[in-house]
Amino acid sequence: MCAQSEANDVIGGLFCEYRSAIFAYIWRLVDNREWAEDLTQETFVRLFEARRRLPDVVNQRAWLYRIATNTTCNALRRRRRFAWLPWQAARAWLSGEGAAIDEIGQRSAVEAALAALPVAYRAPLLMHSHDDLTINEIAEALEISASAVKMRIYRAKEMFRRAYERENRQ
Numbered sequence: 001m002c003a004q005s006e007a008n009d010v011i012g013g014l015f016c017e018y019r020s021a022i023f024a025y026i027w028r029l030v031d032n033r034e035w036a037e038d039l040t041q042e043t044f045v046r047l048f049e050a051r052r053r054l055p056d057v058v059n060q061r062a063w064l065y066r067i068a069t070n071t072t073c074n075a076l077r078r079r080r081r082f083a084w085l086p087w088q089a090a091r092a093w094l095s096g097e098g099a100a101i102d103e104i105g106q107r108s109a110v111e112a113a114l115a116a117l118p119v120a121y122r123a124p125l126l127m128h129s130h131d132d133l134t135i136n137e138i139a140e141a142l143e144i145s146a147s148a149v150k151m152r153i154y155r156a157k158e159m160f161r162r163a164y165e166r167e168n169r170q
Contacts, residue, residue, distance in 0.1 A: 010054055014064060015044055021131055022068050028126050029072050029119065039075055043068045065133060065141035069123050076119055109167035116163040121156035124149050 022043055027036035046067050057063045117125070124142060127133040128149075139146045 008051070010060070011044075011048055011051055014047065014060060018061065018064055019044070022064065025065070025126060025131055026068055026072050028130065029122065030076070035075075039068075039072050042075075043071045046071060059137060059140055062133065062137040062140035065127060065131070065137070066143065069127075069141060073119055073123070109164055112167045113160050113163035117156055117159055121152050121159060124152045125156040128153055 019040065023036055023040040026039045026043070027033060030036055030039065043064070047064060050067070054060070114122075124138050127138045127141065128135070133141065135146045135149050138149045142149065144152075
């Protein structure tokens with residue numbers, strides 16, 4: 001019983017520390033506040049259900065992101081929806097850090113380009129650029145190698161640039 005109480009305390013601590021970050025991450029994946037709230041709750045329910053495995057987890061943050069990513073990807077597959085990266089996230093990839101993009105036409109092109117990114121590439125890009133997870137933490141969260149993470153981030157940026165250029169020409 002004592003071990004279960006300790007696991008509950010750890011889960012409570014993880015909830016307090018990462019709830020906002022996990023919600024923001026999921027919201028960026030699905031671009032729907034209410035759905036992101038539901039998926040965040042589902043993520044922590046799944047964490048609670050897997051609490052017996054907590055003592056064996058080395059990197060709890062990466063494990064939590066894995067649960068959030070799997071929960072979101074499963075929901076996206078179930079609903080056959082396209083996820084969007086937020087408009088603000090693309091600024092650095094387009095014009096350099098902190099550059100303002102004001103034109104509505106550009107915004108529309110950015111949103112369309114971001115919608116073109118598959119979730120398998122969007123997830124590591126978000127974890128790296130917005131949530132400051134290390135390459136190794138992302139690898140652990142997605143259960144892929146560190147080199148695969150690097151490649152997916154690189155390819156995601158390239159896919160975004162190509163899609164943006166196509167949208168901007170139209």
